[in-house]
Each structure stands twice: as structure tokens, then as C-alpha cells.
Amino acid sequence: MGDSQYSFSLTTFSPSGKLVQIEHALTAVGSGQTSLGIKAANGVVIATEKKLPSILVDETSVQKIQTLTPNIGVVYSGMGPDFRVLVRKSRKQAQQYYRLYKETIPVTQLVRETAAVMQEFTQSGGVRPFGVSLLIAGYDDNGPQLYQVDPSGSYFSWKASAMGKNVSNAKTFLEKRYTEDMELDDAIHTTILTLKEGYEGQISANNIEIGIIRSDREFKVLSPSEIKDFLEEVE
Amino acid sequence: MDFFGDEEEYNTNVLAIIQRNHELVPGALCPAASATSSPSPRRRHRRRRSISMAGAMDLPAKGGFSFDLCRRNAMLAEKGLKMPGFRKTGTTIVGLVFQDGVVLGADTRATEGPIVADKNCEKIHYMAPNIYCCGAGTAADTEAVTDMVSSQLQLHRYATGRESRVVTALTLLKSHLFSYQGHVSAALVLGGVDVTGPHLHTVYPHGSTDTLPFATMGSGSLAAMSVFESKYKEGLTREEGIQLVSDAICAGIFNDLGSGSNVDVCVITKGKTEYLRNHQLPNPRTYVSSKGYSFTKGQTEVLSTKITQLEPKVEVAEGDAMEE
Numbered sequence: 001m002g003d004s005q006y007s008f009s010l011t012t013f014s015p016s017g018k019l020v021q022i023e024h025a026l027t028a029v030g031s032g033q034t035s036l037g038i039k040a041a042n043g044v045v046i047a048t049e050k051k052l053p054s055i056l057v058d059e060t061s062v063q064k065i066q067t068l069t070p071n072i073g074v075v076y077s078g079m080g081p082d083f084r085v086l087v088r089k090s091r092k093q094a095q096q097y098y099r100l101y102k103e104t105i106p107v108t109q110l111v112r113e114t115a116a117v118m119q120e121f122t123q124s125g126g127v128r129p130f131g132v133s134l135l136i137a138g139y140d141d142n143g144p145q146l147y148q149v150d151p152s153g154s155y156f157s158w159k160a161s162a163m164g165k166n167v168s169n170a171k172t173f174l175e176k177r178y179t180e181d182m183e184l185d186d187a188i189h190t191t192i193l194t195l196k197e198g199y200e201g202q203i204s205a206n207n208i209e210i211g212i213i214r215s216d217r218e219f220k221v222l223s224p225s226e227i228k229d230f231l232e233e234v235e
Numbered sequence: 236m237d238f239f240g241d242e243e244e245y246n247t248n249v250l251a252i253i254q255r256n257h258e259l260v261p262g263a264l265c266p267a268a269s270a271t272s273s274p275s276p277r278r279r280h281r282r283r284r285s286i287s288m289a290g291a292m293d294l295p296a297k298g299g300f301s302f303d304l305c306r307r308n309a310m311l312a313e314k315g316l317k318m319p320g321f322r323k324t325g326t327t328i329v330g331l332v333f334q335d336g337v338v339l340g341a342d343t344r345a346t347e348g349p350i351v352a353d354k355n356c357e358k359i360h361y362m363a364p365n366i367y368c369c370g371a372g373t374a375a376d377t378e379a380v381t382d383m384v385s386s387q388l389q390l391h392r393y394a395t396g397r398e399s400r401v402v403t404a405l406t407l408l409k410s411h412l413f414s415y416q417g418h419v420s421a422a423l424v425l426g427g428v429d430v431t432g433p434h435l436h437t438v439y440p441h442g443s444t445d446t447l448p449f450a451t452m453g454s455g456s457l458a459a460m461s462v463f464e465s466k467y468k469e470g471l472t473r474e475e476g477i478q479l480v481s482d483a484i485c486a487g488i489f490n491d492l493g494s495g496s497n498v499d500v501c502v503i504t505k506g507k508t509e510y511l512r513n514h515q516l517p518n519p520r521t522y523v524s525s526k527g528y529s530f531t532k533g534q535t536e537v538l539s540t541k542i543t544q545l546e547p548k549v550e551v552a553e554g555d556a557m558e559e
Contacts, residue, residue, distance in 0.1 A: 099383070
């Protein structure tokens, strides 16, 4: 690889025009646990596997899906600690937006500001890119929205997307199953089936996390008992 | 380099204004200046560059109040320049603890000296779903400080996953006010119910706080406190609490010039908050003419007339008008 001598410094382009560190960051994301999201006609659902390193870990202390504002939630694939930093920054930005404009931040604005933070870390000295890709789900005056933000800082709006280990299979599965006028409950079932596809082992209410937002614009993370109900419907 | 020149100009202009207004001798104006005349302060500025720079520039990067111009302001005040005033709320705000929680009350008049600036303003501010705060003092200060702490509490709720506590709001407020040494003129009555129970506190502009079963603040506080002192008892019911708070605010409304208009009440209990905006309207506009008001010409007496031409009449000098 002729790029290898350019791969250690973030702020140096390789001859092929790539920033190799960002490629490496994407690899880090690609080896993280699968997460996915689907935008339905009346809401958005995001979900992720929650495989813990050992059965001794207290699974109630781990929450991978986080709330950024009452109507925006986020899930990730990649490095957990990097995710926590981004969540903290995004929450603060949402509050600052509110203080400045006395308007709750629209989803696109929050996505843009988070992406700008991630981009900053690709063009500064002494830092490395974030090793996470985010799936941001929100519901505002422009309806339900789903965005993916990459370590480079680029963001895309998706109707349905997946990230992490099982990305190609999951995306193929979603392409087949996605319909424009899907209802949120159907979307949740599709999500569970997609996760099941790539899951090594037995899926249960305690080793996946699902977050939804309906037209009531309140983002919530489903409790294990609620997930259990959906799982039973799917079986 | 640009602002450097500006700062010098600015200071020279300021001194020129004082000079014109008070006919003072240049040498006496700047005690720090050298014996040479004022038009050459260049050397002095150069030495002070690092400190004065920030004052002449836009907002300092760190945020918060910049004390850089305070020395200049003190000098100007000393020389006789009158400081501009600001709008105060001249208020009656109260709070009390009853058997299930807290009740907060406030009047709705905002004053600017002798003028009523807002006949129905909102003095009970949201801090958290279970915490509200009444504000007296400078309206801008109470708004800004409660908004800021409310924002901080929201971030804290996200980080901890728990309901906010009243003492948290209290500590955030008092540390902020203390660090501004009383320049943020906000006197607050903070009340709420959290896992540890109902709480009521008062916060003073310099940053001291009290914890009380009933409290009043603002220019109408004495009128309101007299009502509380005679009628308050422990274990009031919700209706008694609301009635007592309304009575206290009305005492302020009717007996204090700085308070007036309507009564706002907020009842906070475990799990439920009711914001009763304009709970009482004891000062309605009683006479409104249904025909409307018309003012015919000749009703107002003309005392004097002065006509100023907006477009100056130009006199053409001799010679051809077309010549330059």
C-alpha cells in the first residue's frame, strides 16, 4: 500500500487523496456492534445489539441509546467512550441553541453541529478522529428524520440504514423489507428481524436495545418488558 | 494594530467630551498621565496594551461579564457623568411550604422608574418540571440567570438520569451570583419538590441564601410579610395555601407602588406542578367606552408654534446658474 507512509498523520493527505486515519476510523466502526435505524411514516426506530463482554457485567448499567433532547435520540457503532463525549457535546449544543433562539433545536441543525465537531477532530493537531458512526433519530416540524454521521463529519439522511459488523447483510435485508408507508410498529418488527439475522446466539430482551419516537415527539428507550412484547409478536 | 489606534482615539474622545462638559484642565483629568499634555498618551497606552486590549475588543473569549471598563466608568462617575438607569421589577414575590409541597406567588407589574413598563409580565420562571423560581430586581438579570441555571439543570438531568433537586438549583444560582459580587441584581424566591421533600429558599444578589417555611422578596415584601406573619401556620391545605399567597400578593399590589396588576400563583407538589397564570385579576379596566375615543381638532390648546424647514432654501448666488 503506497498510502502506508501517510497513514500515521491525520492532517496529511495521501497521494490518492484520502485521509487514511479516517479510513481507519471507519474500520473501527465496522468492527463495532451492529446498529440500525428505520424511518417510518409516523415515527423513527433505532436499535443496537447489546453484547456484553461477560455475563458478570450488570446490563442495567449499560445504556447504548441516549437522549439528546426530548425529541431526538442517538445510537452508535464503534467505540463507546468516544460516543459518550459526543453525546455530552451534542446535548450542550442543543441547550445553547435553545438559549440563543428560544426554539428547540431542529434535527438537521443538531446533526450539522455534531458533524462539525467530528470534522474538527479531523483537521486539528494532536487529536484523532472519533471512532464512532452515529444514527440520530428525531421528530420535529419536518416530520420523522433519521441521519447517519460518520467519523469524517459527513452526514446522510436515510430512510433505513445499518452500521457496524453486519452492515452489508443488514442493509440488503432492509432494502428488501422497507416500504415508504411503513407504520412505526411494522418498522420495529423489521428492526428486530434484521438484528436477529446477524445475531450470533439467542436474541432476547436483555441483549438488544430499541429506541423509538412517535408523533408525540417524545424519544424513549424501550424497557426490557416492552422489548419482550415486540419479540413475542415477531416470533 | 487597527484597534490599537482606535483605543487611543476612543480614550481621547472620552476625555474631550468630559473636557467640553466640565471645562476641566487636561492635566487634572488623568491622574495616571505624565506631566506632558494629554494629546500624547501614546507611550502610556503602549505599556498598558496587554490589559486595555481586551476592553477595546469585542466580547472576551471566555464569556461572562468583562470588568475591563469598570475603572473608566468609575472615573466618569467621579467626573459627574450620570450612569444610565435600568428597568427593575419593583415587585412582590412570595413563597410558602404547605402540607403537600410549595406555593409560589408573584405580582405582574414591571416598572421603569415611575412608569409601568409591563402591566402583565411573568415573574415566576421555570427552572425544572418540579422547580420554579420567582424573580425580583433587574428584569434582565432575573431572566438571564434563571434561563442559564434552567439550561444547566437540564444538562445535569441528562447526565444523571434523575429528577433535579432544589438544592442543586440553589447552589448553581448562588455560586453564579457570588462570583459577580452583587452586580447581577437578582433577588429570587426558589421553590420546588424533589425526592428529599418540599423546599423553599430565598437568594440575595450577593449570593447568600436562606431556607424558610415562608418567604417574601421585592419592594412589596414588607406588606406581604405582614400577611404571612399573622396568618401562616404549618400544615396548610392546598386551598388555604393558595388563598394565603394571593392575600399576601394583593397586600403588595395595593400597598406598594412598585407592585400591581394581577396575581400569578404556582403550586408544586410531588409529581405535579400547576402554573396558575393570572390566578386573580383584582385590577381590571373598569371603564372602557364602547363608542371608542375620538379627538376632534381644537380640543387641545396650542401653546406655541415653531416651523423648521427640513429642506434648506438655497439662495442662488450671482452668475449663471449653470456655471460651476
